[in-house]
Amino acid sequence: MIGFLARRFATIPLVVLGVVTILFIIFKSVPGDEAAFVAGATATQSEIEAVRVQLGLDRPLVEQYARHVSGLVVGDFGYSTTFRGNPLPHIISRLPATLALAAAAIGLTILIGIPAGVVAAAYRNRLPDYLISLSVVGLLAIPNFWLGMLLIAWLSVDLGLLPSFGASGPASLVIPTLALAARLIALVARMTRGVVIEELRKDYVRTARAKGLSKGLALRRHVLRNVMIPTVTVIGLQAGYLLGGSVVVERLCAWPGIGDLLLTAVSVRDYTLVQGIVMIFVVSFLVINIAVEVLYRFVNPRLRYA
Amino acid sequence: MKPLLSIEGLTVELSTRDRTFEAVSDLTFGVSRNEVLALVGESGSGKSMTAMAIMRLLPEPVAEIASGRIMFDGIDLASAGEASLRGIRGNRIGLIFQEPMTSLNPSIRVGPQVAEVLRLHKGLDADAARHRVEELFEQVRIPDPRRRYDDYPHQMSGGMRQRVVIALALACDPDVLIADEPTTALDVTTQAQILETFRDLQASVGAATILITHDLAVVAETADRVAVMYAGRIVEETTTERLFAAPRHPYTHGLLGSIPHVAEAGARERLPEIEGTVPALWALPPGCAFAPRCPRAGERCATERPPLADIEPGHRAACWYPVEAAA
Ligand SMILES: Nc1ncnc2c1ncn2[C@@H]1O[C@H](COP(=O)(O)OP(=O)(O)OP(=O)(O)O)[C@@H](O)[C@H]1O
Ligand SMILES: [Mg+2]
Numbered sequence: 251m252i253g254f255l256a257r258r259f260a261t262i263p264l265v266v267l268g269v270v271t272i273l274f275i276i277f278k279s280v281p282g283d284e285a286a287f288v289a290g291a292t293a294t295q296s297e298i299e300a301v302r303v304q305l306g307l308d309r310p311l312v313e314q315y316a317r318h319v320s321g322l323v324v325g326d327f328g329y330s331t332t333f334r335g336n337p338l339p340h341i342i343s344r345l346p347a348t349l350a351l352a353a354a355a356i357g358l359t360i361l362i363g364i365p366a367g368v369v370a371a372a373y374r375n376r377l378p379d380y381l382i383s384l385s386v387v388g389l390l391a392i393p394n395f396w397l398g399m400l401l402i403a404w405l406s407v408d409l410g411l412l413p414s415f416g417a418s419g420p421a422s423l424v425i426p427t428l429a430l431a432a433r434l435i436a437l438v439a440r441m442t443r444g445v446v447i448e449e450l451r452k453d454y455v456r457t458a459r460a461k462g463l464s465k466g467l468a469l470r471r472h473v474l475r476n477v478m479i480p481t482v483t484v485i486g487l488q489a490g491y492l493l494g495g496s497v498v499v500e501r502l503c504a505w506p507g508i509g510d511l512l513l514t515a516v517s518v519r520d521y522t523l524v525q526g527i528v529m530i531f532v533v534s535f536l537v538i539n540i541a542v543e544v545l546y547r548f549v550n551p552r553l554r555y556a
Numbered sequence: 557m558k559p560l561l562s563i564e565g566l567t568v569e570l571s572t573r574d575r576t577f578e579a580v581s582d583l584t585f586g587v588s589r590n591e592v593l594a595l596v597g598e599s600g601s602g603k604s605m606t607a608m609a610i611m612r613l614l615p616e617p618v619a620e621i622a623s624g625r626i627m628f629d630g631i632d633l634a635s636a637g638e639a640s641l642r643g644i645r646g647n648r649i650g651l652i653f654q655e656p657m658t659s660l661n662p663s664i665r666v667g668p669q670v671a672e673v674l675r676l677h678k679g680l681d682a683d684a685a686r687h688r689v690e691e692l693f694e695q696v697r698i699p700d701p702r703r704r705y706d707d708y709p710h711q712m713s714g715g716m717r718q719r720v721v722i723a724l725a726l727a728c729d730p731d732v733l734i735a736d737e738p739t740t741a742l743d744v745t746t747q748a749q750i751l752e753t754f755r756d757l758q759a760s761v762g763a764a765t766i767l768i769t770h771d772l773a774v775v776a777e778t779a780d781r782v783a784v785m786y787a788g789r790i791v792e793e794t795t796t797e798r799l800f801a802a803p804r805h806p807y808t809h810g811l812l813g814s815i816p817h818v819a820e821a822g823a824r825e826r827l828p829e830i831e832g833t834v835p836a837l838w839a840l841p842p843g844c845a846f847a848p849r850c851p852r853a854g855e856r857c858a859t860e861r862p863p864l865a866d867i868e869p870g871h872r873a874a875c876w877y878p879v880e881a882a883a
Contacts, residue, residue: 454658454659454661456613459645460613461646461676461724472664551708
């Protein structure tokens with residue numbers, strides 16, 4: 251396990267370096283004078299030149315690249331116009347809100363998606379299955395921002411039950427979580443249903459029944475364990491994509507997370523900030539994937555001993 | 557002796573998308589305590605369906621018992637309620653499956669899988685169950701039972717897993733044991749060892765046993781009586797000795813005819829090929845199902861089904877023109 255973790259973590263810097271390089275090339279090829287942009291619309295030519303020298307933009311590209319990378323290593327993400335300096339602390343301060351949202355969405359998925367799939371499978375081709383499968387199709391078809399708007403219109407505007415935006419206590423987490431989790435819940439429910447149906451056909455279920463277990467007990471004690479293996483994987487892999495989904499949902503609900511910040515950064519063309527946020531997304535994504543693999547080994551004894 | 561388990565006119569109907577047919581038709585036989593009855597027949601003759609019908613675990617909603625009774629200790633299992641069936645399965649009737657590779661749950665350790673049945677039916681607590689399982693593992697000759705208790709199925713060989721399955725079936729000292737091709741999936745050496753273990757334990761428990769097999773050598777070594785199935789029906793049934801010495805049904809005769817030394821130890825053969833193929837169960841001829849392949853068939857065989865009747869005491873055969881006993 252230690253060796254496995256070491257190997258996996260060792261790949262992170264490589265992937266990050268790749269992303270850094272690609273972003274560097276993209277941002278350098280964006281048309282426009284970076285120094286003029288940083289200096290502001292009212293700056294004089296000499297002020298612009300001063301900024302250029304100050305930020306090292308007058309140096310050859312290779313040197314800029316080397317500085318950029320060595321800066322990242324020590325936590326210096328460059329000059330952000332929004333924050334007038336290194337954006338890293340500001341990005342980090344937004345991280346908890348995004349993680350809280352992602353965690354709530356995953357929690358809700360586990361709480362609703364898995365049981366819904368199991369119930370649908372247990373009542374295959376009967377009313378509960380039809381209702382659940384129909385909901386799944388519906389949830390997959392609705393874009394998360396639209397669902398978010400509907401929820402805001404209904405729960406906070408019409409019923410006045412919940413705050414429609416901002417982060418003022420746990421209640422304000424409800425709408426963004428629902429909007430973000432809906433798709434994942436549907437995906438997990440659909441997949442769980444398929445896996446349970448497949449597992450129910452297996453010989454070990456017959457063995458469990460031949461022992462005298464009821465259908466329900468055979469399902470709970472024997473089938474669910476084996477269902478967890480693929481389910482954990484899917485939830486884990488989707489967890490990375492929740493970060494992406496959070497961009498839209500956070501903006502919609504004014505949830506003060508990284509995704510919201512990313513849209514701000516893009517709208518003011520603060521490329522340093524964009525780059526920094528993308529870096530954090532990439533690292534989070536990689537760490538989540540490693541965590542999923544660890545979890546996967548934990549639920550799957552065949553891998554644990556391999 | 558009065559049979560402990562007696563099947564009377566059991567018919568299992570299969571309904572698939574395009575047709576409904578009988579996989580098991582009007583089956584009648586019994587097994588007594590301390591007796592091993594072998595159920596033999598070609599693939600698809602309805603052996604497993606019979607076993608699953610007795611356990612009332614037929615695949616839903618494809619298969620169902622259409623008629624007949626399955627009398628066990630005064631209860632008709634065919635019409636028993638789910639609650640009483642649950643009390644019988646694994647407790648008073650043990651089942652051993654053909655596939656040791658897949659019949660255990662891959663994500664639960666083998667010990668607890670066996671312990672579960674003891675805790676369920678005998679109300680043992682965790683420690684007592686573990687202790688008993690280790691004893692059982694010892695009895696089925698799993699070396700180092702204490703360590704093996706915590707193995708996952710994938711850490712064991714096929715033979716070891718099948719020993720676990722046997723321990724599972726025998727855990728509650730069942731009155732009836734049904735073994736559906738318990739050794740088919742194993743290599744020859746392992747087969748012989750498993751069979752020996754199975755026989756010893758079966759004898760010590762004294763269970764009325766139904767042994768389903770393709771393997772005539774297994775029948776010769778293990779069974780007291782044999783019922784031969786063809787296309788969902790029993791065509792002949794008698795003691796093992798009698799069957800090998802003087803088979804009366806032409807089908808049985810054909811099966812045995814091409815094996816010169818059936819009883820010879822180690823000569824394990826599958827059922828030999830008989831000319832022709834088994835007719836589809838949904839397109840059986842009105843008369844005897846074997847008639848199209850039968851060298852002795854006459855006109856009557858094509859139109860009238862021969863009943864399974866005593867042709868001598870203790871020897872039943874369903875044939876209009878049975879092979880002469882002197883043969
Ligand atoms: N789930 C199912 N759906 C449809 N038909 C089935 C199903 N299971 C079995 N059958 C059919 O039922 C008949 C009897 O099958 P059964 O499994 O009892 O045969 P068997 O004698 O055990 O054969 P084998 O020696 O191959 O195990 C066969 O014709 C088979 O094709
Ligand atoms: Mg079978």
